[in-house]
Amino acid sequence: MADQEFGVVDNADDADRKHTELKNQIRRFLGELKSQGLSQNKFEQKYGLGTGKASNAHRPGAYGPHFPNLKLINALCAELKERCDVQDSALDAFRSMYRDTLEAICARRDPAPHNTHVLMLTVLNLSERILVITRDAGEAHAEIVRLTEERETLRDSRDDERRRRIEELSQQRSTWLTEKQALLSQRDRVSDELAKLDIGQEVVLKESAPDLGASHAQQQRDGATPEPSQLPAAAKASVPLIYKGAAAALCLVVVGFAVYGVAQALGGDNSRTGDSAKDADKATSPAAPPSQPSTDPASERSSATPTPKPEPKPKNSPYPNEPLPLVLTVPPCNDVAEIDFDRIPFSKWIGTSDLIDEYSPADGTDMTWSGCTSQSWKTMPDSHAGIVRKGTKLTEASCKAAAYGGGLEFYRMWDGNPGFEKGASLCVLTNEGRLIAAEVSDVSNNGNYSFKFDISTLA
Numbered sequence: 001m002a003d004q005e006f007g008v009v010d011n012a013d014d015a016d017r018k019h020t021e022l023k024n025q026i027r028r029f030l031g032e033l034k035s036q037g038l039s040q041n042k043f044e045q046k047y048g049l050g051t052g053k054a055s056n057a058h059r060p061g062a063y064g065p066h067f068p069n070l071k072l073i074n075a076l077c078a079e080l081k082e083r084c085d086v087q088d089s090a091l092d093a094f095r096s097m098y099r100d101t102l103e104a105i106c107a108r109r110d111p112a113p114h115n116t117h118v119l120m121l122t123v124l125n126l127s128e129r130i131l132v133i134t135r136d137a138g139e140a141h142a143e144i145v146r147l148t149e150e151r152e153t154l155r156d157s158r159d160d161e162r163r164r165r166i167e168e169l170s171q172q173r174s175t176w177l178t179e180k181q182a183l184l185s186q187r188d189r190v191s192d193e194l195a196k197l198d199i200g201q202e203v204v205l206k207e208s209a210p211d212l213g214a215s216h217a218q219q220q221r222d223g224a225t226p227e228p229s230q231l232p233a234a235a236k237a238s239v240p241l242i243y244k245g246a247a248a249a250l251c252l253v254v255v256g257f258a259v260y261g262v263a264q265a266l267g268g269d270n271s272r273t274g275d276s277a278k279d280a281d282k283a284t285s286p287a288a289p290p291s292q293p294s295t296d297p298a299s300e301r302s303s304a305t306p307t308p309k310p311e312p313k314p315k316n317s318p319y320p321n322e323p324l325p326l327v328l329t330v331p332p333c334n335d336v337a338e339i340d341f342d343r344i345p346f347s348k349w350i351g352t353s354d355l356i357d358e359y360s361p362a363d364g365t366d367m368t369w370s371g372c373t374s375q376s377w378k379t380m381p382d383s384h385a386g387i388v389r390k391g392t393k394l395t396e397a398s399c400k401a402a403a404y405g406g407g408l409e410f411y412r413m414w415d416g417n418p419g420f421e422k423g424a425s426l427c428v429l430t431n432e433g434r435l436i437a438a439e440v441s442d443v444s445n446n447g448n449y450s451f452k453f454d455i456s457t458l459a
Contacts (some may be wrong), residue, residue, distance in 0.1 A: 015104040022101045025094060026068060026405060029076055036083040047075040048447045067105075070123055073098050077417075099124060128196040133187040134415075140180040141406050146172040148404075184410060185289050191412070195374065254453060255445050274377060316434045316457055319344060323454035330448040333372035338365045341428055341436040346455065366430050367408070375413040375449055379406070382431035390423035396458045399427040399437050435459040 030040055038046075040054045049072055057068035072097065080086040102121050106113045151169040326346050328337055338361055339347045349370075352359040361368055366383040370376060379385045386402035388394050402425075411418060420426070426438040438453035 015101070015108045018097070018101040018104050022068075022097055024053075025097065026076070026097060029080055029094075030054060031078055032084050033076075033391055038079060038083060043075070043079065045307075047071065049075070067102075067114075068098070069120055070127065095262065123194065126190055129190050130187055130412075131415075133183055133190065135411070136189065137180055138407070140176050141409070144173055144176045144180065145404055145406075147176065190373075194301040221416055284383065316432075316459060318454075318457040323439070323456045326443075326453040326455050328369050328451045328453075330372050330450050331372060331375065335372040336361075336368050339364050339367045339369065340364045340434045341430050341438075341455070342434055364431065366428055370411070372448070377408045377411045377413075379409050380431065384397065384429040387419040388425040388427055388437075389419050390421050394436065394437060395423050399425065399458055400429060400435055402427040403413070403429040403435070417443075417445070417449075420449070426453065 001023050022323040028426075030043070033043060034040070040050070043049070044051060044054050053072060077091045077094065078273050081088075081091060102117060102124065105117050147169050151166055151173065164287050192302075214349065240294045265333075306452060324344070324346070328347065331337060332349075336350045336352060336359065337347050338350055340362075342364060349358070350362075361380060365380055367380065367385055368378045370378075377385075384403040384406060385408045388398055389401045408419060420440055420443050422440050422443060424440050426440070428436040428438065430436065435458045437456050438455070439449060440451065441454050442452040444450045
């Protein structure tokens with residue numbers, strides 16, 4: 001017992017057994033797809049897996065680089081669900097088998113695991129963390145929407161109790177906004193860590209994932225403050241910068257007070273002389289006669305007339321010749337498409353490789369479209385964007401509800417198409433209050449996505 005290590009097995013029997021079961025299951029699934037008209041060659045070509053990748057995944061010596069990667073597993077699950085009507089529970093069991101096999105191979109001592117297996121397990125863990133964070137951020141966003149709707153319903157009331165409730169809702173909404181931003185920041189950090197691996201893996205669609213702990217906003221609600229030793233490395237690095245900035249601000253305040261004091265000392269006599277002159281003028285000038293109350297009944301009636309309420313803000317006028325086209329092609333690796341629906345043209349490409357400072361979207365940008373391997377949508381904080389599904393009636397109300405519902409705050413297309421199909425509409429509430437419906441007129445996916453939209457103004 002003394003020479004055993006936790007999580008390490010003494011022989012490869014368990015790993016070999018699980019690996020054999022996984023290969024047999026992959027072989028059966030590929031056979032089912034072939035019976036539905038999708039051969040292994042067509043399957044490899046459709047998902048850009050490389051010739052022989054599928055067959056190598058279940059051959060007897062499928063170790064090392066030939067072990068099936070996450071992209072193959074996700075593609076296999078997608079085709080099984082679409083063509084063979086395999087239930088989600090069976091696909092979840094298959095993904096669990098894949099994880100158990102990978103963990104067993106990485107835990108064995110003799111022979112030692114291949115570097116490829118260790119990298120695949122790391123990608124799987126990071127992908128599942130991203131999925132959990134995305135789900136938590138979606139729940140936080142739904143709570144924000146609920147609190148906002150209740151607050152807006154009560155805003156026009158003059159009742160004290162309802163005003164107090166409005167204040168409570170505003171505070172709760174602020175807390176949830178902080179929670180959501182913390183989750184999105186955490187997801188961005190994990191996504192950057194995953195992107196550094198640069199092996200083109202896709203995110204696994206699995207509900208179970210390791211516990212991520214309480215977010216920063218949750219710690220604030222519970223009254224707990226993290227110690228400096230508990231902060232991540234990036235946060236520790238930012239602490240000295242905060243102290244330096246505070247010291248610089250304090251110095252500026254002290255210098256400002258010193259300058260003000262000198263100015264007062266030099267100009268004090270003049271200011272007092274000016275005040276005396278003003279007092280003398282007041283004493284010698286004749287007093288104005290007291291105003292007499294008006295006796296005109298017409299003026300009394302006009303003063304009693306209530307002030308008319310301001311007219312509601314007019315809707316945004318449609319652009320000439322709507323609907324207008326918007327084409328988003330496959331992004332180059334170092335370029336970002338900035339989309340501003342309050343300006344024509346709606347989009348412009350920004351090259352980020354030659355920028356000296358870190359890239360940040362221009363003012364007025366509503367959304368960005370970027371990424372050559374992991375294509376992603378991002379909605380700016382002052383805008384809202386969501387999708388009205390194909391078959392759902394598009395109205396101003398349904399479009400605004402979809403925009404407020406969100407879902408595209410930060411979305412990687414390798415998670416799956418969130419609803420961009422011909423006949424669906426991307427609904428955007430811009431930072432200037434314009435409600436846009438961008439109907440999908442064409443969508444292409446040859447390993448990478450490109451889109452064509454028809455843009456109309458609804459409000």
